[in-house]
Amino acid sequence: MITPRVAAVLTTIAAAVALLTTTAPPAQADGPGVGTPWVVTLGDSYISGEAGRWAGSSNASSARADALGPSAYYDNASGTGETINRCHRSKSSEAYIGGGVNGLNLACSGARTTTSNGDNFKPGLDFADFGAGKQGQAKMLQGFATTHRVGMVVVSIGGNDFNFADVVQQCVIDFLASPSWWKDYCYDDSSVKANFTAANVAAVRARIRTALLNVATAMRNAGYADSQWTLLVQNYPSPIARGSGFRYSESGYTRQSTGGCGFWNRDADWANDSALPTINGAVFGAVADTGLTNARTLDLSSAFNGRRLCENTVGLYEERGIASWTSPGAVDQTEWINQIRTVSTCCSSSPYYIQESLHPNYWAQLATRSCVRQAWNAGAPRSGKCTIAGTGLVNGEPRMALN
Numbered sequence: 001m002i003t004p005r006v007a008a009v010l011t012t013i014a015a016a017v018a019l020l021t022t023t024a025p026p027a028q029a030d031g032p033g034v035g036t037p038w039v040v041t042l043g044d045s046y047i048s049g050e051a052g053r054w055a056g057s058s059n060a061s062s063a064r065a066d067a068l069g070p071s072a073y074y075d076n077a078s079g080t081g082e083t084i085n086r087c088h089r090s091k092s093s094e095a096y097i098g099g100g101v102n103g104l105n106l107a108c109s110g111a112r113t114t115t116s117n118g119d120n121f122k123p124g125l126d127f128a129d130f131g132a133g134k135q136g137q138a139k140m141l142q143g144f145a146t147t148h149r150v151g152m153v154v155v156s157i158g159g160n161d162f163n164f165a166d167v168v169q170q171c172v173i174d175f176l177a178s179p180s181w182w183k184d185y186c187y188d189d190s191s192v193k194a195n196f197t198a199a200n201v202a203a204v205r206a207r208i209r210t211a212l213l214n215v216a217t218a219m220r221n222a223g224y225a226d227s228q229w230t231l232l233v234q235n236y237p238s239p240i241a242r243g244s245g246f247r248y249s250e251s252g253y254t255r256q257s258t259g260g261c262g263f264w265n266r267d268a269d270w271a272n273d274s275a276l277p278t279i280n281g282a283v284f285g286a287v288a289d290t291g292l293t294n295a296r297t298l299d300l301s302s303a304f305n306g307r308r309l310c311e312n313t314v315g316l317y318e319e320r321g322i323a324s325w326t327s328p329g330a331v332d333q334t335e336w337i338n339q340i341r342t343v344s345t346c347c348s349s350s351p352y353y354i355q356e357s358l359h360p361n362y363w364a365q366l367a368t369r370s371c372v373r374q375a376w377n378a379g380a381p382r383s384g385k386c387t388i389a390g391t392g393l394v395n396g397e398p399r400m401a402l403n
Helices: 004-023 137-147 164-176 190-196 198-221 265-290 362-379
Strands: 037-043 102-105 149-156 230-234 295-299 384-394 397-402
Touching: 037 137, 037 362, 137 149, 137 198, 149 198, 149 362, 164 190, 164 265, 190 198, 190 265, 198 230, 198 265, 230 265, 230 362, 265 295, 295 362, 362 384, 362 397
Parallel strands: 037 102, 037 149, 149 230, 230 295, 295 384
Antiparallel strands: 384 397
């Protein structure tokens, strides 16, 4: 028999259990600080994966260097095409560091600091929104980070604001249009010099700073404290050696017709000694200008030295007597930078794109991925300088060190 006192106690217990049941918090979805960590890459072609299809170069057969095949840049959900045409987000992109960390590549070949909605949509590091499928990269990041735990955002930006492609084009035109006994250099062309005036360098540096702050704003809007994620900003690698390091003579047109590296020695020296340091100075200067305490830097300036386009330490597959990219030692004897293509060496019946010219290829992207993994540092991100650490492959990647 239940007495009134026992009945009262049971009623109290039942009420307490009901309260616990109705007020217990629901399981939290992935988001800031919760769930499997993600590395997200933002920026331009040097991080999107442009040229990531090719492992080295061959003028005899593209198949020798074709590591990923025609679907190399397919990044849509069904794996049948590109989410944004010509963003060229390759499967070898540095975003995919593995080891229990997921990767998302939102970068786009041709991107500048701000979005362009012209004939070819190019999302910049801003909050532009032109409807479905046409958002700025900061806007895309914000949406993703709201429902996923983003631990690190890696950024490469600024090269296109310095008109990198136009400068390369002018250098190749000057090489092809002038004889070795009367060289027409590009470094002193007015169209090239305009990109490197003090005023323009300062302006681009300011735009990069704004772009990086947009990334921080996106993460804050998504609910993150600055301490919950890291901004890793990378600079640009040297794609060609100084003039003395080329394996092809300046005489004739072999540098371009065979090597795809149509630069005069003096222009190659200028590219390494002046242009690249100026661009990289603007990039890392902009990082400092943001004042962000969660920012780190990845120095790629000499990451591919010894494996650069037309460098005398490497060669085409046929020059080195190597069958294909899968052959033992191919990673150490072939180039990590894609040849500069012209209309005559690409397009119509060729699998190459002009926009792949002078970009880190399959080997280089896996090498950078190794350095990004080391920068992630098991969730305690750090800065460092990325360099080649030895020969051969480790788990399918070149041996790299982050010092």
